[in-house]
Amino acid sequence: MDKTDKPEYPEAVQKEYSELIKKTEPKTPKTKTMLCAFAVGGLICCVGEAVKDVLDKLFTLTPVQLSAFVTAAMIFLGSLFTALGIYDKLGRKAGAGSIVPITGFANSVASSAIEHNREGVFFGICAQMFTVAGPVIVFGIVLSVAAGLIKMLILK
Amino acid sequence: MRMGNQTFMFEKPPYIIGASSVVGPKEAEGNFGEYFDLRLNDDAFGEKSYEKAECKMQKTAMESAVDRAELKFGDIDAILSGDISNQIAASSFAARGHDAVFLGLYGACATFGEAAILGGMLIAGGFMNRVVCASSSHFSSAERQYRYPLELGNQRPPSSQWTVSAAGAVVLSVNGGGPKITGGTLGKIVDFGVTDVNNMGAAMAPAAAECIYAHFAEAKRTPGYYDLILTGDLGKYGHGLARKLLKEKGLGMPPSFNDCGAMIFKEEQEAFQGGSGAGCCGAVFSGYIYKRMKEKKLNRVLIVPTGALLSKTSSEQGESIPGIAHAFSVEN
Known part of the structure; x- marks a missing residue:
């Protein structure tokens, strides 16, 4: 084969290929995945409700305290x-x-x-602990600040 | 002898006088289970980290390949090896402590092909007498480097592949007997603009097709010449794409055209498109193919390891995935 000065692949080839892939690549079975997500997500929330009922029976807590306790308990269970x-x-x-x-x-x-x-402990656990959760925490904090500002300035 | 821009044939082909493979438990349960030389029950191999385990797997594969060739490691002139960990650490550490020249190679999952071809050239050129060529990968060290923590409850897309925990090594020698590396075709980087890191097969398929096409055109052979033509780790979907691309170029591939990654796991092992990783092709060749060739069940084989040359940084910066493939022919 002859050597060419332009080994790059033209855009037309790339476009055609990416369309082929879009059409033929294995797809996620949507119905099955969504049903599974619905069932498990619902089940986890049911566990949360059960924890709430049990804590409510055992201790005398205000609604705010109770929701904080349930959150902590669910975080513990997730980690466990x-x-x-x-x-x-x-x-x-x-x-x-x-x-x-x-x-x-x-x-x-x-x-x-x-x-x-x-x-x-330092460069492993502590530094890397939030590599996945980091964005969630950042967005959570930013949105909380925004919500707080809106409440303070507009809703008073 | 050079046969074109990329292809060459050895006038004095180097012999593969020993081979060995070490695999983890999941690979041992797969389709080639019985062919692998050492099957581990514990994928940590008794080590404290998976990085150390991968290194020990590669070291064990190399030492046992040398052993099977009835040599001592002191008889080895050079080690050519690579893996997919950062700075190919597994290979450098596996070569530590051996009195042999070390050439670390990186071609992602095509490393085994790169090593075998360069090793063959060193011997055929008269520069060395005996070399070890090896490659490895480990599911757990690859996951943390390229993807997510092992215990993270994320879902794998159906186009994804499963990095194998495996190491393969061969000993090439200027004299001896058995299967020989008769020649090969070195690949160029081919990038069709795929950016999906969960669909490596699609990213590598054009490179594989290009390399295979160049091999047959330049070596003036037909696919029927080989008993088996194996790509490295395109997976089921990627392999289908490569077959399609070759057909479009006017090269119809026979049923003997298959893929190590697509073959290594059983359907029920939930590896989706199949295995991947630098160890995949290395272990399948050193374990399965080499034994079948010794038994003369296979006589002419073309191995085409394929690699996706991305890094985590490059994909996060939105770069597409450059593909590579190198082909080498092994004949009795």
């Missing part, structure tokens, strides 16, 4: 199931169903901490 090696298997099937609830947030922090445990 991550450490037991169950949450990743659940997530593989459930997708957003187990990522969206707060247990998923706990999983993203705990899994990063476990992963980087071998690089030591």
Whole structure:
């Protein structure tokens, strides 16, 4: 074959190829995945409700205290199931169903901490713990500040 | 002897006098399970980290390949090896402690082909007498480097592949017997603009097609010449694409055209498009193909390891994925 000065592939070839891939690549089975996410997500919320009822029975708490306690309990459970090696298997099937609830947030922090445990406490666990959860925390804080400002300036 | 821009044939082909493969538990349960030389029950290989485990797997594969060639490591002139970890750390550490020249190579998952071809050239050119060529990858060290923590509950898209935990090594020698590396075709980088890191098969397929096409055109052979033509780790979808691209170029591939990645796992192992990683082709060749060739069940084989030359940074910056493939022919 003759050598050419232009080994780059023209845009037309790239475009045609990317259209071919878009058309033929294996797709996620949407109905199955969404049903799975709905069921698992719902189940996690049911567990949350149950925890709330139990805490309500055991202690005398104001509604604000109660919701804070439930959140903490769910974070604990998310981390526990991550450490037991169950949450990743659940997530593989459930997708957003187990990522969206707060247990998923706990999983993203705990899994990063476990992963980087071998690089030591400072540069491993502490520095790397938020590599996955980082964006969520940043957006959460930014939006909270924005909401606070709106409340203070507009709604008074 | 040079046969074109990319293709060459050896006048004095180097012999593959020893080969060995080390695989993790999932690979051992796959389609080639019984052919692998060492099957681990524990993918950490008794080490404290998966990086250390990968290094030990590669070291073990190299030492056992030398052992099988009935040599001592002191008889080896050079080690040519690579892997997909940052700075090819697994290979450098695996070569540590051996009194042999070390040439670290990086061609992503095409590294095994690069090593075998360059090793063959060193011997055929009369510069060395015996070299070890090796490659490895480990699912758990690759996941943390390219993707997410292991315990993260994320979902894998159906176009994705599963990085194999495996290492393969061969010993090439100027004299001896058995299968020989008779020639090969070195690949160019081919980039069709694919940016999806979860669809590496699609990114590498054009490179594989290009390399295979160049091989047959320049070596003046037909696909029927080989008993088996294996691409490295295109996976089922990527391999189908390569077949389609070759057909468009006017080269119809026979049923003996397959892919190491697509073949390594069983359907129920949930690896989606199949295996990937630098160790995939290395272990399948050193484990399965080499043994079948020794038994004379296969006599002429073309191996085309394929690599996706991306880094985590390049893909985060929106760069497309450059593909590479190198082909080498092994004959009895």
